[in-house]
Amino acid sequence: MSLFSDNIRALRTKDKISQERLAQSLQITRGRYVKYEDGTSEAPYDILKKIAHYFHISIDLLLSVDVRKIDIQDLLKLENNRLILPIQVDQAGENFIEVVTQKVKAGYLNGYADPEYIENLQQISLPFLGPGKHRGFPIEGDSMPPHEDGSIIIGRYVENLGEVQDGKTYILITKSEGMVYKRLNKNKKNALVLESDNSFYPNYEVKVSDILEIWEYECNIGRSDKKYETNDIESFKSMFLELKKDIHAIKSST
Known part of the structure; x- marks a missing residue:
């Protein structure tokens, strides 16, 4: 059996x-x-x-x-017979938000369709969010300022690619890249262009067929109150380019 x-x-x-x-x-x-x-x-x-x-x-x-x-009636039914589950609410009737912490992030790619995995994620409730299914994801690095490493992005599940709007930010779950948070553009027929707000990082493409889930940015949960300076990134980039030129000049002269 x-x-x-x-x-x-x-x-x-x-x-x-x-x-x-x-x-x-x-x-x-x-x-x-x-x-x-x-x-x-x-x-x-x-x-x-x-x-x-x-x-x-x-x-x-x-x-x-x-x-x-599991209770089949409590599953969120989406197009193409896919499901995001389970749907649980608090005493006020607000949907609970599952939070994918850094500790369990590595297993999300295998567990995103597993109700037992989802049920075991930490849960929070944010009553100011609108309708839809929401989930929280950790971000890493400095590619999307002012969001810092360790922040949690709360995203609303996007049911179909037609909902994606150019220039808005999304959490993407992909087969090849795993979990990424980027600004999206649909200027490719069978791919999305992923852009970082930190210009130091180059844009790249992800094929539509590689995408498992898309979550639209709703809000951010972070701990830092650091003042973000827009000039910091450009200054760092210029300094890095000057350093490369100096290294190239030294190599040429030897």
Whole structure:
């Protein structure tokens, strides 16, 4: 028996659907379906996709999470049958915000679709936020001033790429880059251009197919009250370029 077998049996039983009826909806024979449910055969991708759509649940959950332990009704359903979960509220009815701390940041890429991972994240509530699903992410480095290393960016989940607005900042979860916070521009057909507010860092592109999640900036939680000087970055950049010139001149003269 596999987790997938247990899941489809549990979902079918919960909805009081016969094996025959489910098999007909999947356009396969009952005998073929039974093999998936008793674990003697693995469902190919096309059938797996049909089952996921039939029960309105993501393939990630079907394969990796025991759905008997979660309340399907409390999951946030998104386009393409994806889910961000769970949706929990405080006593005032405000959505809790899961916070991805530095300690668990490395595991987010593997756990973003795992309800048990999400449930174990620290939670906060910010009543001034508007509608939508929000989550907090730590940032590193100095590429996006005035936000400093260790700050938490609270983002609102973006359901589709059409919502992304040029020039606004977003947290991106990508297969290759992991978690990044940048200013986005959609001036490429199948890619986004990521820009740092610190001009010291060059722009770069991320393919749309590489993107797992996009979260639009809503607010920042930080501890520093340092006054940000706009000239600091340009001064540092100029000093660095002068240093490179000096090093090049020394090498040329030897």
